[in-house]
Amino acid sequence: MEIQKTIRKGSVIFSSYEKGSAIKKIIGLPREDILLELKTSKLKGRGGAGFPVSTKWMLTAAAIEDEKYIVCNADEGEPGTFKDRVLLTEYTELALEGMIIGGYTIGAKKGIIYLRGEYEYLMKPLQKKIEEYKNENLLGKSILGNEEFDFDISIFLGHGSYVCGEETALIESLEGHRGEARNRPPYPVNQGFMNKPTAVNNVETLATIPHIITKGAEWFAQFGTDKSSGTKLLSISGDCEKPGVYELPWGTTIKEVLELAGAKNTKAVQVGGASGICLNKTQFDRKLGYEDAGTGGSIIIFDESRDMLQVLKNFMEFFVEESCGQCTPCRIGNVKLLEGVKMIENGDFTFRYLEKLKELAGTMQVASKCGLGQSSPNPFLSILENFKDEILNSVPGGNYER
Amino acid sequence: MLIEEKSSLVREIEEFVKLYGKKRSSLLPILHELQNKYRYISDFAQQEIARQLGIHPVEVYGVISFYSFLNTEPKGRNLVRICQSVTCDMHGKENIVKAIERELGVEIGGTTKDNKFTVEYANCLGLCDQGPAMAVNDRVYFNLTPEKAVKILNEAK
Numbered sequence: 001m002e003i004q005k006t007i008r009k010g011s012v013i014f015s016s017y018e019k020g021s022a023i024k025k026i027i028g029l030p031r032e033d034i035l036l037e038l039k040t041s042k043l044k045g046r047g048g049a050g051f052p053v054s055t056k057w058m059l060t061a062a063a064i065e066d067e068k069y070i071v072c073n074a075d076e077g078e079p080g081t082f083k084d085r086v087l088l089t090e091y092t093e094l095a096l097e098g099m100i101i102g103g104y105t106i107g108a109k110k111g112i113i114y115l116r117g118e119y120e121y122l123m124k125p126l127q128k129k130i131e132e133y134k135n136e137n138l139l140g141k142s143i144l145g146n147e148e149f150d151f152d153i154s155i156f157l158g159h160g161s162y163v164c165g166e167e168t169a170l171i172e173s174l175e176g177h178r179g180e181a182r183n184r185p186p187y188p189v190n191q192g193f194m195n196k197p198t199a200v201n202n203v204e205t206l207a208t209i210p211h212i213i214t215k216g217a218e219w220f221a222q223f224g225t226d227k228s229s230g231t232k233l234l235s236i237s238g239d240c241e242k243p244g245v246y247e248l249p250w251g252t253t254i255k256e257v258l259e260l261a262g263a264k265n266t267k268a269v270q271v272g273g274a275s276g277i278c279l280n281k282t283q284f285d286r287k288l289g290y291e292d293a294g295t296g297g298s299i300i301i302f303d304e305s306r307d308m309l310q311v312l313k314n315f316m317e318f319f320v321e322e323s324c325g326q327c328t329p330c331r332i333g334n335v336k337l338l339e340g341v342k343m344i345e346n347g348d349f350t351f352r353y354l355e356k357l358k359e360l361a362g363t364m365q366v367a368s369k370c371g372l373g374q375s376s377p378n379p380f381l382s383i384l385e386n387f388k389d390e391i392l393n394s395v396p397g398g399n400y401e402r
Numbered sequence: 403m404l405i406e407e408k409s410s411l412v413r414e415i416e417e418f419v420k421l422y423g424k425k426r427s428s429l430l431p432i433l434h435e436l437q438n439k440y441r442y443i444s445d446f447a448q449q450e451i452a453r454q455l456g457i458h459p460v461e462v463y464g465v466i467s468f469y470s471f472l473n474t475e476p477k478g479r480n481l482v483r484i485c486q487s488v489t490c491d492m493h494g495k496e497n498i499v500k501a502i503e504r505e506l507g508v509e510i511g512g513t514t515k516d517n518k519f520t521v522e523y524a525n526c527l528g529l530c531d532q533g534p535a536m537a538v539n540d541r542v543y544f545n546l547t548p549e550k551a552v553k554i555l556n557e558a559k
Contacts, residue, residue: 079487079526117471118527120540157434159469162525176429178468194427237489237530244531274488300489300530314488318525324468 008090010247011223012211012231013204019093020138022210023100027146031061034105034213041217042229043209047073047165047202048272048296049371053209056199059189060106063197068108071193071200072099075116075170077162078273079318080298083233084203086245088115088122091207092129096153098206100139101213103151106199111153114170117160126155162322166370167192167200169324180326181370204233204297224250228289236261238270238301254284257299265303268387273298274315275375277382278308308387312379313341319376330373333364337380344391351392354384403446412450419454429455429465433472442476470525478513480558483524483537490533494547498534501548502555519555 008014026034039054060068072095076084087095099111115123130153133139143149156174158164164173168182171193192198208230212220221229228250234257237243241262248257254269270278271288272295279286279293286293302311316338325331340357343349361377368374384391418435422428432451436443443451443466452459466472484490484499499510502521506514513520529535532544536551543554 076528077526080489080530081526082528082530085528116528117469118524118537118542121542157431159430159434160471160524161469173430174427176426176465178464235530237533238492270488302492306492311488314486314491318487322525 008086008245008247010231010233011249012220012247013087013091013094013207013233014247015211015215017094017211017214020097020136022097022213023138024144025213026101026104027144027149031105031107034101035061037212037217038209039217041212041220042227043205043212043220044228044290045202046204046208046232046296048078048294050290050294053201053205056189056201057102057105059187060108060197060199063190065197067110067194067196068106069193069196069198070099070102070106070108070111071167071170071174071198072111072113072203072206073165073167073170073200074119074203075114075158075165076119076203077116077165077322078275078296078298079315080235080237080270080273080300081296082235082237083245083297085119085122087203087207087233088119088126092126093133094207094210095203096129096133096139098201098209099153100143100151101209102199102201102206104149106197108199109150109152111151112174112193113153113155114158114164114174115155116158116164120157123155123157130155161324162318163324163370163372166372169370170200171198178324180324181372183369202296225287225289225291227291232288232295232297234288234295234297234299236299236301238299239263239266239303239306240301248288250289251287253287254279254293254299257288258284258301261299261301263301263303265305266301267304267306268302268308268311268383270298270300270302270311270379271295272378273300274318275372275378277378278311278386279382280386283386308383309341309345309391312383313338313345315379316341316376319372323372323376327367327369327373329364329367330369330376333360333368333373334376336360337377341380354392358384403444408446411447415447415450415454424455426455426457429457429462430469433462433466437472440476441479441481442473445474448474478517478520480519480555481537481539482519482521482555483527484510484521485525485527485529485533485535485537486523487526487530489530490527490535493533495534497548498536498546498551501552505552505555519558 043053044050141150161179163169164179169179173179188198224230231249234246271293319334323330418432448462449459452462508514529544534546535544
């Protein structure tokens with residue numbers, strides 16, 4: 001598979017790294033030291049939810065069980081996100097070493113990469129890399145001569161389901177079930193895969209960890225902001241001259257991102273993929289970060305020529321298709337929101353009904369079982385609010401004419 | 403299905419169960435193998451997998467119907483999946499779809515008469531920076547033009 005290779009610049013993940021150096025450093029260290037280092041770094045999950053890594057690993061490490069698992073979540077299904085593809089293609093060793101460090105820290109002997117079915121072509125190169133690590137004794141039995149540390153990594157292929165990126169749905173899928181999210185608690189850190197303590201981490205989170213181990217938590221925390229430390233990989237696509245994966249410190253404004261990507265006449269920016277929020281021109285000063293515009297890294301740029309209602313329709317069609325159908329707010333809610341979008345498209349809506357739909361969207365946000373239904377109303381609410389002049393007020397009476 | 407075909411399928415599933423282990427978590431890997439080979443999972447195969455894994459056939463069917471890459475009806479020899487996510491859509495997905503539909507004489511969702519192609523939509527192939535994109539079986543193609551897309555399909559076996 002030839003995917004264009006570019007020289008990537010970045011201060012953390014894309015900075016230089018010597019293969020195996022983090023593993024050499026941790027072998028023999030007490031786990032508490034590693035956990036403390038991660039705590040000082042304030043590293044938060046890069047998949048989008050932003051849960052502190054040190055807490056997740058500490059809880060998994062504290063659980064008393066013989067068997068534990070660490071899962072690398074490579075089910076990158078969010079429209080507009082492709083950073084994990086780049087990481088797994090060009091920086092495979094970082095993700096693998098992140099898992100090995102995780103295994104050592106939480107006391108797991110098995111790591112599983114949940115690879116989305118769409119990335120099946122990455123399976124062979126990944127397996128080759130795992131073999132290479134085994135041959136160098138960085139994986140397998142008694143890693144680097146430490147008799148107490150055995151760790152193996154296997155790859156599990158997904159089958160084209162967006163919701164399996166949600167950690168409990170992912171675990172259900174690993175166990176051979178439909179990818180339907182579980183009730184929480186119990187949390188995966190206590191009862192995850194096969195009811196054993198399981199840490200599920202995003203590829204990017206894991207790929208950041210070897211750098212923190214080798215270069216130190218303070219070095220890492222100097223990038224970004226106080227609440228969002230470090231850098232973030234952004235998957236930039238849409239109307240710009242230079243789409244691709246960029247590594248930028250948290251706290252970067254949307255405006256700076258647009259300049260970097262060479263975007264002109266930008267009307268809107270969707271931050272966080274289909275389930276994220278859509279910003280208009282007046283909001284381009286907002287900063288990327290868990291405290292402001294949080295994101296799993298997807299930035300989709302729309303220029304003046306784009307029809308925002310069509311964009312919204314595309315997103316809602318996606319959610320209707322990908323909702324697992326388990327809980328009512330998500331199953332019915334997304335269909336109703338899509339109907340609403342079609343009503344606007346046909347110029348056949350009332351503002352009163354739209355208000356009702358907004359209420360429904362609020363209900364979905366609080367009552368849905370997993371992140372899918374909780375976040376799928378985001379584009380509906382933000383696009384209708386931020387682009388109401390274009391969508392609802394362009395024609396007297398609110399009729400939408402194409 | 404001929405009796406011989408049935409018994410060879412039974413043996414094949416036995417091999418997979420041996421390889422992946424007789425446990426529920428082997429279900430998806432086994433389904434993946436059969437899907438790859440036969441391009442669908444027949445009623446008989448579903449029942450046989452269920453019997454060998456010791457679960458109800460409905461469980462197997464439930465899993466197949468959940469995942470979009472698994473199906474219970476045969477598809478064409480080559481599965482063409484065109485990315486319909488927003489950036490591919492912005493960069494001319496519609497033209498690619500129209501060109502392929504014209505060229506193959508089949509509508510999206512359908513299978514050509516010679517059984518060579520099934521054409522479908524896919525949700526985000528993770529190539530948004532290089533759209534429009536499509537996948538043919540397990541290979542992906544990007545920066546497509548209608549001409550390029552048709553050429554790729556003409557080269558498929």
